[in-house]
Amino acid sequence: xxxxxxxxxxxxxxxxxxxxxxSVVIEKGRIKEINEGTEVNKDSTEYEVYxxxxxxxxxxxxxxxxxxxxxxFEAKETIESGTKAAVKGGFTSVCAMPNTDPPAxxxxxxxxxxxxxxxADNCHVLPIGCITKERKGEKIAEYGExxxxxxxxxxxxxxxxxxxxxxRRSLEYAKNYDLPVLTHCEDEALVSKGQIxxxxxxxxxxxxxxxxxxxxxxxDRDIKLAALTxxxxxxxxxxxxxxxxxxxxxxxxxLLVTAEVCPHHFSLTHEAVVSFDTSTxxxxxxxxxxxxxxxxxGLKDGIFDIIASDHAPHARHEKEVxxxxxxxxxxxxxxxxxxxxxxxxxxxxxxxEQIIEKYTVNPAKALGxxxxxxxxxxxxxxxxIDLDETKEVIKEDLTSIGKNNPYIGKELKGWPxxxxxxxxIKYIDExxxxxxxx
Amino acid sequence: xxxxxxxxxxxxxxSAAEVNTILDTAESMEEIIYRDVKKLPTLKGKSIxxxxxxxxxxTRSSFELAGKYLGADMVNMNANVSSIKKGETLxxxxxxxxxxxxxxxxxxxxxxxxxxxxxxxxNARVLNxxxxxxxxxxxxxxxxxxxxxxxxxxxxxxxxxxxxIAHSRVxxxxxxxxIKMGAKVTLCAPxxxxxxxxxxxxxxxxxxxxxxxxFADVMMALRVxxxxxxxxxxxxxxxxxxxxxxxxxxxxxxxxxxxxxxxGPINRGIEISPEVYDSxxxxxxxxxxxxxxxxxxxxxxxxxxYDEAQNS
Numbered sequence: 001x002x003x004x005x006x007x008x009x010x011x012x013x014x015x016x017x018x019x020x021x022x023s024v025v026i027e028k029g030r031i032k033e034i035n036e037g038t039e040v041n042k043d044s045t046e047y048e049v050y051x052x053x054x055x056x057x058x059x060x061x062x063x064x065x066x067x068x069x070x071x072x073f074e075a076k077e078t079i080e081s082g083t084k085a086a087v088k089g090g091f092t093s094v095c096a097m098p099n100t101d102p103p104a105x106x107x108x109x110x111x112x113x114x115x116x117x118x119x120a121d122n123c124h125v126l127p128i129g130c131i132t133k134e135r136k137g138e139k140i141a142e143y144g145e146x147x148x149x150x151x152x153x154x155x156x157x158x159x160x161x162x163x164x165x166x167x168r169r170s171l172e173y174a175k176n177y178d179l180p181v182l183t184h185c186e187d188e189a190l191v192s193k194g195q196i197x198x199x200x201x202x203x204x205x206x207x208x209x210x211x212x213x214x215x216x217x218x219x220d221r222d223i224k225l226a227a228l229t230x231x232x233x234x235x236x237x238x239x240x241x242x243x244x245x246x247x248x249x250x251x252x253x254x255l256l257v258t259a260e261v262c263p264h265h266f267s268l269t270h271e272a273v274v275s276f277d278t279s280t281x282x283x284x285x286x287x288x289x290x291x292x293x294x295x296x297x298g299l300k301d302g303i304f305d306i307i308a309s310d311h312a313p314h315a316r317h318e319k320e321v322x323x324x325x326x327x328x329x330x331x332x333x334x335x336x337x338x339x340x341x342x343x344x345x346x347x348x349x350x351x352x353e354q355i356i357e358k359y360t361v362n363p364a365k366a367l368g369x370x371x372x373x374x375x376x377x378x379x380x381x382x383x384x385i386d387l388d389e390t391k392e393v394i395k396e397d398l399t400s401i402g403k404n405n406p407y408i409g410k411e412l413k414g415w416p417x418x419x420x421x422x423x424x425i426k427y428i429d430e431x432x433x434x435x436x437x438x
Numbered sequence: 439x440x441x442x443x444x445x446x447x448x449x450x451x452x453s454a455a456e457v458n459t460i461l462d463t464a465e466s467m468e469e470i471i472y473r474d475v476k477k478l479p480t481l482k483g484k485s486i487x488x489x490x491x492x493x494x495x496x497t498r499s500s501f502e503l504a505g506k507y508l509g510a511d512m513v514n515m516n517a518n519v520s521s522i523k524k525g526e527t528l529x530x531x532x533x534x535x536x537x538x539x540x541x542x543x544x545x546x547x548x549x550x551x552x553x554x555x556x557x558x559x560x561n562a563r564v565l566n567x568x569x570x571x572x573x574x575x576x577x578x579x580x581x582x583x584x585x586x587x588x589x590x591x592x593x594x595x596x597x598x599x600x601x602x603i604a605h606s607r608v609x610x611x612x613x614x615x616x617i618k619m620g621a622k623v624t625l626c627a628p629x630x631x632x633x634x635x636x637x638x639x640x641x642x643x644x645x646x647x648x649x650x651x652x653f654a655d656v657m658m659a660l661r662v663x664x665x666x667x668x669x670x671x672x673x674x675x676x677x678x679x680x681x682x683x684x685x686x687x688x689x690x691x692x693x694x695x696x697x698x699x700x701x702g703p704i705n706r707g708i709e710i711s712p713e714v715y716d717s718x719x720x721x722x723x724x725x726x727x728x729x730x731x732x733x734x735x736x737x738x739x740x741x742x743x744y745d746e747a748q749n750s
Contacts, residue, residue: 203633204450206550206571206607211634276551321527322549324570 001424002048003027007039009052009384013059014357015373024057026380029423034376050436052384055417058356059372060092060381062363063333065157065182065236065260065308068094068125071112072101077313077401079113082333083122085400087426089309089334090416092381093124095367098135099158105130105141107149114150123421124381126367131156131170131181137163140170147177152367155182157236160218162188167222171231180232180258180366185218185243186210186284195324197270197285205273207323212240212291215284219243223250226257234366235259237310239284241294248303258366260306263339264330264406266295272406278319278326279404282312296349305362307355309336313402331402335393337385339407341414345387352387384418386432391415441739445557445564448573449614457582457619463735464583464728470507471730481510481741484541489531489556490567491517491547496702496726497567497576501544504733508741510542528552532559542740545569550607563740571605576736577701578611580729582619584721585656587728588697592619598650599623601660601682601709604631604671608701609660613639626650628682630671647682651691658699659684659709675708685711689719697721 004026011034012019023040025033025047033040042049063086069077077085079096086094096113098104104113110127117125129146133139135156143154154174160183161167167183174181191214196202198209219235223246226233235247238261250257264282269289272280280286298304312329319326332339337359344350350358360372372381393407417429441456452460470476486505488498498514505512517531526534528547535543542563545553550570557564568574582592589595597616603609603625616623617640624642625632637643644650651657662678672678684698698720704710715722 198634200635200638203636204610204639206569206573206610209634276554317527320529322547322552322555324549 002046003032004423005040005042005047005049006057006384007049007051009055009057011057011374012352012356013374014353014361015059015371016375017353018374019353024374026420026423029380031374031376031378031380034374048437052436054386054388056352056385056387057374058383058385059360059374060419060421061090061337061359061383062093062372063089063091063309063311063336064095064306064363064367065262066094066096066311066333067099067313067329068096068113069313070100070116071109075315075401076318079116079125080120080122081399081401082311082313083117083120083125085333085398087122087419087421088399088416090337090383090385090419091123091333092383092419092421093126094333095126095128095152097155097157098128098130103130103135104128104151105133105135107145110146110149110151122426123419126152128153128155128157128182130154131161132166135159137161137166140166140173143173143177143179147179151179152369153180153182153234155184155236157182157184160184160186160188164221164225168225168229171225171229171233175229175231178232178368180234180368182234182236183218183222184236185215185222187214187217190214190217194285195281196273197287199270199288201270201273205276207273210285212242212287215240216242216246219246223247223255223257226250226255227253230256232256237262237265237284237308238295238304239265239287239291241291244294244298244303247298248301251303258305258362259303260308261295261299261304262308262310263332263336263343266292266299267339267343268406276323277406278321278323279330279406279408281323281326281328282330283328296344299344299358300349305358306366307336307340307358308363309333311400313400314404315401316403319404329404330406331398331400331404334398334400335405335407335412338391338412338415341385341387342412346413380420380423382420383416385414386417387414389413389415389417445553446575446736446740447553447557447564447566449575449578449611449618452575452615452618454618457579457615460579460732460735460739461583461586463739464731467734467738468727468731470734471727476507477509478507479509480738481505481508484510484741485539486510486512486542486544486737487535487540488512488514489517489535489543489545490515491545491552492568493518494546494567496729497546500726500729501567501733504730504737508734508737510737510741528556529559532556536560536562542737565736565740568607570607572607572610574607574611576729576732577608578615580725580732581612581658581699581701582615583728583732584699584725585697589655592616592621595621595655596653597621597623597656597658598626598654599658599660600626600647600650600684602631602662603627603636603660604633605663606660612658613641617641624650624654626682628672647688648691651688654692654696656697656699657684657692661701661703662705662708675705679708683708683711684714686713689714699725701725
């Protein structure tokens with residue numbers, strides 16, 4: 001692998017509050033040199049040189065909520081296809097949720113995922129283990145062995161641990177191994193057979209609604225259990241105004257609570273469902289304008305540490321059915337960054353540094369990983385972004401097997417154009433590649 | 439005369455002018471129903487499929503007779519017992535029907551939005567005969583047809599829709615249609631059967647039947663959809679009948695001219711007592727006749743080829 005030079009690029013690194021135009025030299029998978037304001041000229045027969053004028057260089061982005069579907073649901077996605085989509089989406093690391101078949105409740109399954117990720121060789125895959133055996137919500141899984149095999153957190157995502165005692169024991173026991181518990185908050189009885197947000201659109205469309213309270217009740221419960229146990233709780237995909245307030249209060253109290261929000265929950269409202277397009281069917285559902293406003297406020301205030309895609313790909317035939325029959329989920333890993341830049345950066349809700357922080361430093365902190373940074377000696381996991389690139393989302397261009405994406409046909413501004421993992425370019429935009437090479 | 443849209447999916451999309459066109463056309467169609475020889479060549483050579491994913495007697499027969507009176511070739515396809523059991527999806531079925539050269543598809547489906555999915559998948563014109571709790575436009579049109587016959591105009595007409603609003607596609611379609619035409623709509627039901635934010639549709643809401651009866655010109659009782667209720671929406675049929683069932687005693691609070699309607703089939707003794715069903719105020723049988731006229735009107739108005747370019 002030839003060493004690389006990235007010239008004339010705006011380097012933005014929240015870990016050191018760096019923001020300057022300069023150049024970076026990468027050798028043997030690590031950052032060897034950083035120069036402010038200076039173009040590096042070296043023998044181009046020995047170095048691959050990229051002129052990235054006008055682009056932003058950030059530490060490698062982490063998507064801490066991804067469903068890779070393998071093992072068990074390879075028709076929806078494989079580790080190979082999912083990680084290829086991830087690097088195209090600008091991510092150098094992804095957390096793989098454990099609702100596979102078999103679920104990742106044992107070391108053998110976790111090792112299989114890690115092995116498959118190595119074979120695919122696209123980006124880092126950080127497995128999440130199950131909270132409970134077989135994800136049944138009854139008995140906690142073997143966290144010691146799961147941690148030894150490589151998990152970075154625990155979750156029964158897709159389902160809530162409805163038994164409060166089991167959840168308490170999970171939080172207590174996870175503390176032994178300093179693992180965060182990632183919670184999916186949904187009161188199953190109150191959600192019932194809900195398909196979309198309960199509100200005006202569920203009423204006029206005649207689709208069964210899921211009230212905000214179904215989410216809020218469990219958020220409240222799990223925060224209380226985090227306070228009781230002193231454990232690390234990470235709250236996944238918040239979608240309600242009350243949820244934002246509950247997390248705000250938890251943080252004010254100094255609890256070890258982190259929280260994430262998904263791009264579709266700050267960019268779309270339940271009005272999107274009016275076409276009965278099943279790519280709008282997601283859990284938690286797309287909520288009201290008032291909830292979206294609260295989510296954006298929560299992002300501004302730092303209530304949400306993390307933005308994560310909740311990438312949930314499904315096979316075409318599963319989504320091309322009547323609304324009630326379609327599975328929940330958006331295949332969003334390739335549009336997470338452009339949606340974020342379009343709806344938060346270009347609409348001036350968040351600064352570039354804040355956005356990068358929510359995709360790099362904060363997820364790393366929540367998971368207890370090394371903080372991604374651009375400094376000499378650091379692993380060259382890097383993401384390059386063109387904030388001004390405007391492009392329509394085209395179904396055929398999506399790399400993920402899942403094409404269930406509600407932004408298809410929409411124009412988004414701000415796209416990842418290069419993703420480098422351990423010094424190797426895993427994705428580069430064709431145009432950028434053509435124009436960037438000196 | 440035609441309707442300038444490929445499909446008839448809901449009342450929300452129809453303009454007031456289109457509603458008037460459909461109701462006016464139905465008036466001239468009704469006369470045919472009473473003829474000795476009920477056969478016109480209007481739709482001769484056209485093939486229409488009744489694609490029903492839910493059991494139905496009156497809507498399906500009504501469409502079938504309407505099509506036959508106008509000379510179309512009608513085929514009934516009960517999807518519950520055919521290919522769907524073998525795992526065929528709605529889109530697969532649509533492609534199959536398209537390949538058979540069908541001109542119009544009338545679909546009833548238990549899931550909201552299914553007719554729209556079908557309409558996107560075929561060139562044939564699609565008529566919604568009821569989808570989930572979403573829409574039942576032909577029922578709303580026949581209800582409005584029955585009301586207009588007596589009251590001549592919808593302007594200021596007080597219509598009360600009573601009962602299981604939460605699960606009723608009939609209620610939703612009537613609300614869109616009646617409000618568009620100038621009527622005042624009040625919904626009356628126990629709170630558990632009133633969906634959230636329903637007032638945003640422009641209706642009044644009450645849980646008191648006595649109050650609602652006092653000003654109603656039309657009282658449309660809905661069928662309690664026990665088959666859609668897997669939760670406890672009210673404690674018992676007995677209690678429902680006591681507080682929300684129409685009987686002679688309760689009608690003492692109503693105008694003498696009150697029109698009583700029901701989309702059928704009726705849970706007798708629950709929504710309406712037998713004596714009220716048989717009273718002069720009831721137009722339930724007239725609704726059925728109007729149903730055939732409305733469906734004839736729609737098949738006639740939509741029977742021609744749809745030229746997207748011309749209508750864009």
